[in-house]
Amino acid sequence: MATTRILEWLGRFYVVLLLGFLYLPIIIMAAMSFNASPFYQLPFEWTTDWYASLWQNEQLIAATWNSIEIAVITTLISTVLGSMASLAFYRHEFRGKKVLQALLFPPIAIPWLITGTAMLIFFFGVGIGRGLVAILLGHVALALPYVIVVVSARLQTFAPELEEAARSLGANQWQVTMRVTLPWIMPGVIAGGLFAFAVSFDQFVVSYFLSTPGQTTLPVEIYAAIRKGFTPEINAVSTIIIAVSMALMLLTARFFKFGGEK
Amino acid sequence: MADLLAIGSRRGLRPALPLLLPAYLWLTVAIFLPLSAMVFFSFMTDLPLAGKEWSFTLGNYAAFFSQSLYSTLLFASLRLGLEVTLWCIVIGYPAAYVLAKVLKGRSREAIFLLVILPFWSNGLVRIFSWAMVLREGGILDTALNAVLPFKINIDLMYSYPAVIIGLVHSYVPYMVLTCYLTLQAIDDSLIEAGRSLGASRRQVLWRVIIPLSMPGLIAGSALIFVPVVGSFMEPRILGGRTGTFYGTVIEDQFVAVFNWPLGAALSFILLAVVLIILALAAPVLRRAA
Numbered sequence: 335m336a337t338t339r340i341l342e343w344l345g346r347f348y349v350v351l352l353l354g355f356l357y358l359p360i361i362i363m364a365a366m367s368f369n370a371s372p373f374y375q376l377p378f379e380w381t382t383d384w385y386a387s388l389w390q391n392e393q394l395i396a397a398t399w400n401s402i403e404i405a406v407i408t409t410l411i412s413t414v415l416g417s418m419a420s421l422a423f424y425r426h427e428f429r430g431k432k433v434l435q436a437l438l439f440p441p442i443a444i445p446w447l448i449t450g451t452a453m454l455i456f457f458f459g460v461g462i463g464r465g466l467v468a469i470l471l472g473h474v475a476l477a478l479p480y481v482i483v484v485v486s487a488r489l490q491t492f493a494p495e496l497e498e499a500a501r502s503l504g505a506n507q508w509q510v511t512m513r514v515t516l517p518w519i520m521p522g523v524i525a526g527g528l529f530a531f532a533v534s535f536d537q538f539v540v541s542y543f544l545s546t547p548g549q550t551t552l553p554v555e556i557y558a559a560i561r562k563g564f565t566p567e568i569n570a571v572s573t574i575i576i577a578v579s580m581a582l583m584l585l586t587a588r589f590f591k592f593g594g595e596k
Numbered sequence: 597m598a599d600l601l602a603i604g605s606r607r608g609l610r611p612a613l614p615l616l617l618p619a620y621l622w623l624t625v626a627i628f629l630p631l632s633a634m635v636f637f638s639f640m641t642d643l644p645l646a647g648k649e650w651s652f653t654l655g656n657y658a659a660f661f662s663q664s665l666y667s668t669l670l671f672a673s674l675r676l677g678l679e680v681t682l683w684c685i686v687i688g689y690p691a692a693y694v695l696a697k698v699l700k701g702r703s704r705e706a707i708f709l710l711v712i713l714p715f716w717s718n719g720l721v722r723i724f725s726w727a728m729v730l731r732e733g734g735i736l737d738t739a740l741n742a743v744l745p746f747k748i749n750i751d752l753m754y755s756y757p758a759v760i761i762g763l764v765h766s767y768v769p770y771m772v773l774t775c776y777l778t779l780q781a782i783d784d785s786l787i788e789a790g791r792s793l794g795a796s797r798r799q800v801l802w803r804v805i806i807p808l809s810m811p812g813l814i815a816g817s818a819l820i821f822v823p824v825v826g827s828f829m830e831p832r833i834l835g836g837r838t839g840t841f842y843g844t845v846i847e848d849q850f851v852a853v854f855n856w857p858l859g860a861a862l863s864f865i866l867l868a869v870v871l872i873i874l875a876l877a878a879p880v881l882r883r884a885a
Binding site for chain 1: 608609611612613615616618619620622623625626627628629630631633634637687690691693694695698699707709710711713714716717718719720721722724725726727728729734735738765768769772819822823825826827828829832833843846847850851856859860863866867870874
């Protein structure tokens with residue numbers, strides 16, 4: 335049994351190593367955003383100048399506002415439409431249900447490069463063109479399947495008898511939904527909404543193909559900056575963006591158990 | 597009888613329709629129609645915009661099959677996908693096992709969350725963070741030279757290994773997640789039974805644990821292989837001039853060369869490859885879900 339214990343400790347050590355692999359580059363990148371040298375030279379000298387200079391970068395600030403705006407609208411639309419669709423799947427049995435559910439898979443599984451270029455071609459063809467409207471159209475479509483999957487998972491824990499009971503007590507469909515079903519599935523709806531926000535806020539590939547110089551989002555702007563050359567300013571804005579998205583996911587985890595354990 | 601059935605199913609669908617329609621209309625406009633349009637455009641000589649002349653052609657596909665450049669790059673991307681997937685299995689599977697079978701309670705929950713947390717943060721930024729580590733005079737270079745007695749130059753930046761490292765870093769949480777889910781479902785008593793019947797650790801691993809966790813391995817592999825084959829941003833940032841892959845060529849058609857019909861054809865060929873892979877993995881994926 336001594337071998338078992340040694341192996342278990344080796345296993346724990348290994349997991350720590352993996353966490354190091356996952357987090358060290360991010361930590362180093364964040365640290366460099368506080369380093370005075372514009373060429374990332376050591377020794378380390380503390381500064382917040384790079385963050386201060388972000389405030390002067392109007393292009394970046396405009397892109398940030400676009401990102402936030404699009405993420406918020408995407409969250410609202412995809413949460414409402416996605417929850418509605420989940421309810422339909424939960425309440426109704428109909429032919430073709432399996433097909434409709436299977437159709438949620440392609441937006442998640444097809445590489446964004448393909449989806450993004452296809453959207454570019456189509457939106458151009460029908461006259462929507464590129465820009466924020468096109469980006470929003472794309473983001474909602476990418477977020478919808480995630481919302482439907484997450485809300486449906488929550489609905490599986492909901493007993494249909496509760497809706498029956500409310501109906502037999504005289505509640506109409508709207509009252510049943512708003513007063514009985516929705517409060518129960520709320521954690522799922524919130525988690526779905528947070529997923530949608532993350533999908534939109536972190537989305538790069540699809541936004542990249544659909545943006546124009548004036549109408550762009552933060553990740554697209556960062557990509558353009560990276561390709562011009564690395565500067566600590568990119569580190570600063572990257573650090574902010576990664577802190578925001580990690581905080582969001584921690585929040586999501588409070589509402590939605592990823593591993594399905596419990 | 598058939599009519600009756602049809603009416604019955606319509607009755608089933610009609611009340612569901614108001615709830616379903618908005619979401620599926622949106623998906624149609626933003627996903628399904630664009631994908632169909634892409635197939636259509638890939639057979640055109642030019643975009644039918646601003647009165648430009650266009651006609652149907654097979655030339656875009658002929659370009660793929662006649663110029664070895666494209667098929668070579670497609671194979672390079674498939675190879676990249678394969679290598680990244682294998683590394684993710686080698687690195688992710690043991691971690692998933694430790695999470696599922698060694699760690700317990702709150703520490704398991706916390707570490708599980710830590711593993712999948714970066715996965716949901718910005719992929720572009722995480723790729724950029726590797727540039728800080730890998731470039732000459734970067735952290736890896738500095739740290740190794742501080743420890744080693746002799747001077748070495750580590751400049752992995754803009755190389756094939758750099759692309760592999762960045763992609764493995766991006767996708768290994770997928771493998772940990774899917775393998776963890778199937779490993780967790782394996783009853784410990786099966787492992788104990790195998791051991792008490794005289795099987796060695798290695799035999800239990802190969803004959804019990806790995807076969808039972810195969811759905812997780814295959815699901816994880818499909819989820820990693822597919823996006824890696826279509827990756828373009830990672831090779832661009834970390835690969836530099838060595839980072840030309842199938843994905844970067846498609847990107848070029850749309851943002852640099854502006855040969856959209858060719859780009860559409862190349863995209864569609866990639867889509868076909870991806871769909872074949874997903875179709876092969878689908879039975880296993882369905883059983884896992």
